Amino acid sequence: MRLLLCLLALLLSGFASPARAQAEEAQRQVLVMLQLPKAHYRPDGSYAGTYGEGVGRQSRQHVAQSLAQAHRLEMRSEWAMPLAGVDCFVMRLPEGDTRSSAKVAEAVAEDKRVAWAQPVSLYRAQGSQQEPLYRAQPAARQWQLAELHQLATGKGVRVAVVDSGVEANHPDLVGQIALNENFVDAKLVPAEGHGTAVAGIIAARADNGAGIAGIAPQARLLALRACWQAAKTDGTQTLCTSLGLAKALYAAIQQGAHIINMSLGGPDDRLLALLLDQAQARGATVVAAMPGENGPFPANHPGVLVVGLAQPLPAGAVIAPGRDVPSTAVGGGWSLVSGSSFAA
Template sequence: MKLWLRLLALLLCCMASPAQAQAEEAQRQVLVMLQLPKAHYRPDGSYAGTYGEGVGRQSRQQTAQALAQAYKLEMRSEWAMPLAGVDCFVMRLPEGDARTSADAARAVAEDRRVAWAQPVGLYRAEASQQEPLYLAQPAARQWQLAELHKLATGRGVRVAVVDSGVEARHPDLAGQVVFNENFVDDKLPPAEGHGTAIAGVIAARADNGAGIAGVAPEARLLALRACWQAPQEQTLCTGLSLAKALYAAIQQGAHIINMSLGGPDDRLLALLLDQAQARGAMVVAALPRSGGPDQFPASHPGVLVVGSALPLPVGAVLAPGRDVPSTAVGGGWAVVSGSSFAAAHAAGLLALVRELDGRRGTLAMKTALVTAAQGRIDSCATLARHAGTRGVACTGLGQTAD
C-alpha cells in the first residue's frame, strides 16, 4: 500500500497544470536579438520602416541557426520588430540541460553577432482574491465620477489593457473593446478574471442601467492578452508575451497603456516602453509588492506608479484600489482589491485628461495629475487643470480616502 501511495504522490507532482507548465516552459527560453540595418542600408531597399522578405532576413535567420547550434539551444520562433530595430529569435534550453536561461543568455550575449540576449522573465499581476459583489462603489464617491463625466468621458481615447484575457461580451464591456488579441498562445482570447476586472474599472459602460460605470466609459479598449490565469488566484505573464503586447499597443496607437503587473528588469520591454512614450503614450503601472526585486515596469523612467494604500514610495500616487466592484467573468460583477485596480483607476482618469487635452496631447506625466497630501490623486483638481475655461463640475475634493 505504501508503495502505491508513493507512486501516486510522484505522479501528482509530475502532473503540472497547463498554467504551471506554461510558466516553466517560458523560464527555459532565451531571447536573442540581432540588429536590423538602418533603413537605407537594407538589402531589400526599404526606406519607410517596412520589413521585406529579402536577403537581409535570410542572413539573420542563418545567423540565428548558427548561434543556436553553437550554444546548444533549440530554435523556437522568430519575431521581427522594426520599431525596436531588432529581430528577436526565441530559443530554448534542451530537455535535461542543467544551465539556467540566464546563464545561456550571458554566453550568447558575448557573441559579436548578437545585439543582446536575455532570459524570459516571469511577471505577476498585483491583485488579491476576488469576492462576491456587494452594493458599493467607493471610487464613484471618492472621485465623484458622475460630476467628472459632465466634463469628459474618455471619448476618442484608446487604452491598452496589457493583462490576461478580457470578456469582451460582458454586458458592461459590450462595444468597448475595439481590438482583442492573444499573445500567450495561438487560441482565441479567453475571458479571464484579472483582465476583465481591469477593463471594467477603466471603461465599463455608463449607459446600460446595470453594474458599474468605468472611470472613462467612452474610452475604447485594446485588450492585449499577455498573461494567463494560474492556480491560487495568480495571473502570470512572460517577458516575451508582454513585449509582443506592448509592440501591438504601439502599432494600434494606444494613448494610455495599463500594466497592472510586476517582474524583473527587462531590456526589451524597457526599449518598447521608451518607444511608446516617445510616440506620446502614457504608461501606468501598479505599485509592486514591497521588499522584492521585481519592481519593473514601475521602476522604468516616465511610468506612472500607482498604489492602493499608504505608505507610498517617492513619486508614486494613490488611487482607489480596495473593495472595488468591477466586471467579472460570466457576465457578473465582483469586488476586487490591489494596486492593479488602483492603476486602472489612474489609467481611466488619464483617458479623461487626454480627451480634454485633445490633439495637443498631455505633455508630461508629472503635470497630468494633481495630487494632494501623501500622493492622493485629486480627480476634480486634475480635470479642472485640463478643462481650462470650461470649468469643473465638481467643486469638492475628489481624492482617494485612507
C-alpha cells in the same frame, strides 16, 4: 474516501498543469536580438516593403541558426521588430538541459553579431483578490464619478490593457473593446478574472442601467492578453512572460494607444524597457501598479505613472482606491476586487 481525494487531487493537478507548463516553458527560453538595418538602407538593395525581407533576413536567420547550434539551443520562432530596431529569435534549452537560461543568454551575448540576449522572465499581477458580490449598481462614491464624467469620459481615447484575457461579451463591456488579441498562445482569447476586472474599472459602460460605471466609459479598450490565469494553493494568480508582454506592448504602440495599463510586476527587462521608451516617445502614457514583492518593473521605469492604494508612496506616485473596488467579473457578473492592480 482516500481514493476520492486522490482522484480529486489528480483532477485538479490536470487542470493546473497547462498553466504550470507555460511558466516552465518560458523559463527555458532565451531571446536573441540581432540588429535590423536602418530604415533607409537594406543590404539586399530593397527600399520598399517591410523589414526582414530578402538577403538581409536570410543572413540573420543563418546567424541565428549558427548561434543556436553553437550554444546547444533549439530554434523556436522569429519576431522582427522594426520599432525596436531588432529581429528577435526565440530559442529554447533542450529537455534535460540543466543550464540556466540567464547563463546561456550571457554566453550568447558575447558574440559580436548579437545586439543582446536575455532570458524570458516571469511577471505577476499586483494583487488579484476577488470576493463574490452581487449584481452591483454603480457604487464608487469615493471616486466621485458623476462629477468626473461631467469633465471627461475618455471619448476618443484608446487604452491598452496589457493583462490576462478580458470577457468581451460581458454586459458592461459590450462595445467597449476595439481590439481583443491573444499573445500567450494561438487560441481564442479566454475570459479571465484579472484582465476582466481591470477592463471594467477603466471602461465599463455607463449607459446600460446595470452593474458599474468605468472611470472612462467612452474610452475604447485594446484588450491585449499577455498574461494567463494559473491555479495556486490559495486561489489563482495571474502570470505573464516578458515575451508575451513585449508582443502586447508592440501591438499597443502599433495601434496608437494613448494609455497603456500594466497592472503587474517583475524583474527589469531590457526589451520591455526599450518598448516602453518607444511608446512614451510616441506620446503614450504608461500606467503601472505600485510594485510589490513580484519585482520593481515596470513601475521603476522613467516616465511611468505609478499608482498605489495607500501611503507611503514613492515620489511622483499617485494614490487611488484599490480595496473592495466593484468591477466586472467573468460570467457576466460583478465582484469586489482589491490590490494595487485595480488602483492603477
